[in-house]
Amino acid sequence: MTTDKKDSFLKRLLKSLTKANELGQEDQIMTNHDYDGIRELDNVLPPWWLYGFYITIIIGIFYYVQVFTNPEEYSQEKEYINEVAQANKAIEVYKNEHPELFKVDVVLFTDAENLTAGKTIFLTNCVACHMADGGGGIGPNLTDDHWILGGGIEKIYHTISEGGRTGKGMISWKAALKSVQMQQVASYVISLQGTTPANPKASQGDIVWTKQ
Ligand code: HEC
Incomplete structure (x- = not known):
């Protein structure tokens, strides 16, 4: 009994996320397009995908506002400069931690x-x-x-x-x-x-x- 319920819950969830048309009822969403016998169904966009799309739009607006309306706070150039400075610091730290890797054994040539x-x-x-x-x-x-x-x-x-x-x-x-x-x-x-x-x-x- 419980498994039945679980199944039906999962099925319902899946259905609400995909809004897939029931198998066997294709005629309800059949379009009139016929390409050499290949016909086209008018499926709705799956909600899980649609929500993902909405989220990217919201992130896009947020990003646009951040990046293009506030150049004092943020610019690609500043981001680049900051990252290079950070990387250079990290290199210094690494060099200090591993001096043996960067030491050149200087040779006096006499030949x-x-x-x-x-x-x-x-x-x-x-x-x-x-x-x-x-x-x-x-x-x-x-x-x-x-x-x-x-x-x-x-x-x-x-x-x-x-x-x-x-x-x-x-x-x-x-x-x-x-x-x-x-x-x-x-x-x-x-x-x-x-x-x-x-x-x-x-x-x-x-x-x-x-x-x-
Ligand atoms: C533009 C001029 C210039 C050029 C080119 C130049 N040097 Fe020098 N070099 C100097 C000066 C000025 C000093 C003194 C630096 C100081 O007082 O800190 C110096 C110092 C030195 C010293 C240290 C001397 C000491 O008394 O401690 C060496 C070794 C040296 N140079 C080698 C070279 C070599 C090898 C080259 C070529 C790869 C070269 N230099 C190119 C101007 C130059």
């Missing part, structure tokens, strides 16, 4: 091939400020043992990758040069130490570092 590659990079990008022989100009002398930002492959790599102090003219090269290229040119810079440039700029920097 001819990598030093020649470093020299080419130096002559292409750095001579305007450091001179071809590293004697210095706008930038400091790279052949002496005095360093403003620190000597040694790691620190020199860091200077090239991240740039010098703001406003001094030494930009960050990590967007222009690959990590290995920065290692090559840093190694080349170190190889210049102790050479005698034509017009050496007076030593700058309090850090003294000499290669072994």
Whole structure:
């Protein structure tokens, strides 16, 4: 008895949600359209679908009001900027939590091939400020043992990758040069130490570092 009732409730629910026409009574909703014997029924739109449609209209109006009548509060540009800022923060947090994943093992090259590659990079990008022989100009002398930002492959790599102090003219090269290229040119810079440039700029920097 109870199952009967349940069934009939489910059936009623289903019927109210679909408003499907009873099987066998198609003639009640038959249209006059006949396409090569294929005929068309005029079923009502199922209410479950119709309500979904109404809901999307309401959400659409709500969204329209939110987005287009209140550009101060909301705009796609702001949303984008906020999301990028959030993502950048998340990246920083992740980098701080996993420093081992982002650490570049900086290598000091001493072989001819990598030093020649470093020299080419130096002559292409750095001579305007450091001179071809590293004697210095706008930038400091790279052949002496005095360093403003620190000597040694790691620190020199860091200077090239991240740039010098703001406003001094030494930009960050990590967007222009690959990590290995920065290692090559840093190694080349170190190889210049102790050479005698034509017009050496007076030593700058309090850090003294000499290669072994
Ligand atoms: C536009 C001029 C300019 C260019 C181009 C330039 N530098 Fe510099 N460089 C500077 C200046 C200025 C400093 C000093 C930065 C400071 O005082 O913070 C500097 C500092 C450095 C230092 C640190 C020196 C020290 O005493 O600590 C290194 C190493 C260096 N540059 C290497 C390079 C390399 C390699 C390139 C090419 C990829 C390059 N620079 C391109 C201007 C330049």
